[in-house]
Amino acid sequence: MKVLIVYYSTFGNVCKMAKLVAEGVNQVEGAEAVIRRVPELMPEAVIQSREDTKAGAEMQKGVPVVTLDDFKEAGAIAFGTPTRFGNVSAQLKNQIDQLGSLWMQRIFEGKPAGVFVSTGTLHGGQESTILSLMNVLFHLGFVVVGVPYSVPDLYLTQGGGAPYGPDHVAGAENSREIDEHEANICRAFGKRLAEIGLKLNR
Numbered sequence: 211m212k213v214l215i216v217y218y219s220t221f222g223n224v225c226k227m228a229k230l231v232a233e234g235v236n237q238v239e240g241a242e243a244v245i246r247r248v249p250e251l252m253p254e255a256v257i258q259s260r261e262d263t264k265a266g267a268e269m270q271k272g273v274p275v276v277t278l279d280d281f282k283e284a285g286a287i288a289f290g291t292p293t294r295f296g297n298v299s300a301q302l303k304n305q306i307d308q309l310g311s312l313w314m315q316r317i318f319e320g321k322p323a324g325v326f327v328s329t330g331t332l333h334g335g336q337e338s339t340i341l342s343l344m345n346v347l348f349h350l351g352f353v354v355v356g357v358p359y360s361v362p363d364l365y366l367t368q369g370g371g372a373p374y375g376p377d378h379v380a381g382a383e384n385s386r387e388i389d390e391h392e393a394n395i396c397r398a399f400g401k402r403l404a405e406i407g408l409k410l411n412r
Contacts, residue, residue, distance in 0.1 A: 211219070211242070211276050211285035211286070211356070211404070211407055211408055211411055212241075212242050212243075212244050212283050212284065212285060213235045213241055213242065213243050213244065213261050213284065213286045213287070213288065213400070213403060213404050213407060214244050214246060214276070214280050214281065214283075214286070214287045214288070215231050215232055215235070215243055215244065215245045215246070215287075215288045215290065216246045216247070216248060216276045216280070216281075216288070216289055216290070216302075216305070217245075217246075217247060217248070217277070217288075217289070217290030217291065217302070217326075218247065218248045218249040218250075218290070218291055218292070218301040218302040218305075219247070219266060219270060219292065219328075220252075220263060220266050220292055220299075220301045220384075221262050221263065221265070221266040221292075221380065221385075222265065222266040222269040222270065223328040223364070223368060223378055223384060223386040223388070224290045224291060224292055224326070224327070224328045224378075225247070225266070225269055225273070226258060226331060226388055227290055227326050227328060227376060227378055227388065227392075227396050228288075228290050228326075228394050229245065230376075230388065230396035230397055230400070231243070231288050231290070231318070231376070231397070231399055231400035231403075232245055232397050232400060233396075233397050233400065234396065234397035234398060234399060234400025234401035234402075234403075234404070235261075235399050235400040235401065235403065235404045236400075237397070237400075238401055238404035238405055240408055241286075241404035241405075241407065241408060242368070243400070243404075244271055244280060244284070245285075246273065246274055246275065246276035246277075246280050246340040247270055247273045247274070247275060248275065248276055248301050248302055248304070248305040248409075249275055249278065249305070250267070250301060251300055251301050251304060253389055255314045259287045260388070262354035262383075262384060262385075262405065266338065270396050276305065277308075278308075278311075278312065279378070279380075279398070281309065281312055281317065281318075282312065283352045284321070285313065285321060285407045285410075285411040286320065286321055286322045286323065286355075286403045286404060286406065286407030286410075287318075287322075287323040288303075288307075288311065288323070288324055288325070288326060288399070288403055289302060289323065289324070289325050289343060289347075289398065290324075290325070290326045290327070290328075291327055291339065291343070292327065292328050292329065293327055293328070293329045293334055293335040293336060293338075293341075295335065295340075296299070296334075296335030296338040296339060297338065297342050298338055298339055298342060298343050307312050307348060309350065313349075313350050313351070316351060318350045318351045318352050319351030319352075320350050320351070320353060320410055321351075321352055321353065321407065321410065321411070322352065322353045322354075322355045322403055322406045322407050322410060323350075323352035323355065323403075324347075324354065324355040324375050324399060324403055325340045325343045325344065325347075325375045326340075326341075326369075326375050326377065326396065326399065327339045327340055327375070327376075328370075328376045328377065328378040328379075328380050328395075329370075329377065329379060329380065330379075330380055330381060330382055330384060331377075331379065331381075331382065332369075332379050333381075334370060336370060336372065336377040336379075337374055337377075339373055339380075340374040340375045340377070341355070341374060343404050344374075353410065355399075355402060355403050355406055356372075356373050356374050356375055356399075357372070357373055357374075357375060357376065357395055357398060357399050357402070358373065360374060361394070361395060361398040363390075363391040363392075363394040363395050363398070366372050367389075367391035367392060367395065368389075368391070369386075369389050369391065370392050370395075371391060371392055371395040375399060376392065376395045376396045377392075378392050379392075
């Protein structure tokens with residue numbers, strides 16, 4: 211079973227999280243992580259005008275852009291986004307808004323999905339972003355998956371991480387590395403998504 215990990219990342223932090231979620235998926239026998247990015251909407255001139263956005267774009271050059279076939283073939287999906295004023299990025303939402311034809315075919319009904327995010331500050335909208343995107347997942351017919359408190363790192367984290375889904379606090383300069391607890395929560399989320407996907411796809 212393929213688990214699609216589809217994301218948008220400006221500075222590369224959500225991309226790094228996607229790879230950690232994939233590690234969790236790949237721990238589950240019978241599950242295969244497929245990492246895809248969504249198209250960029252920012253003008254190239256804007257990206258090239260800053261060193262941090264240039265570095266983020268360079269990091270992701272080898273990641274294919276998602277297709278509708280990727281969505282069709284997935285038995286479970288993880289959506290990753292930075293927060294934008296407490297909500298999902300325009301880039302990821304733009305991609306989701308193009309899923310109407312698959313929604314009409316009921317492609318997503320009964321499949322598990324969840325959300326992971328990165329923010330610049332500790333109270334920068336992690337939970338509101340995840341919860342906002344969950345509204346969309348319910349409309350599409352997904353079975354929504356979070357991170358249960360049986361994951362010890364939810365108690366230990368001093369950065370990101372919530373029962374709603376993994377999150378990372380990147381700092382005001384977007385340069386804080388993902389810490390051990392944040393990484394473990396990402397892996398646990400990927401593993402749980404894959405396990406539930408296998409059960410629901412039987």
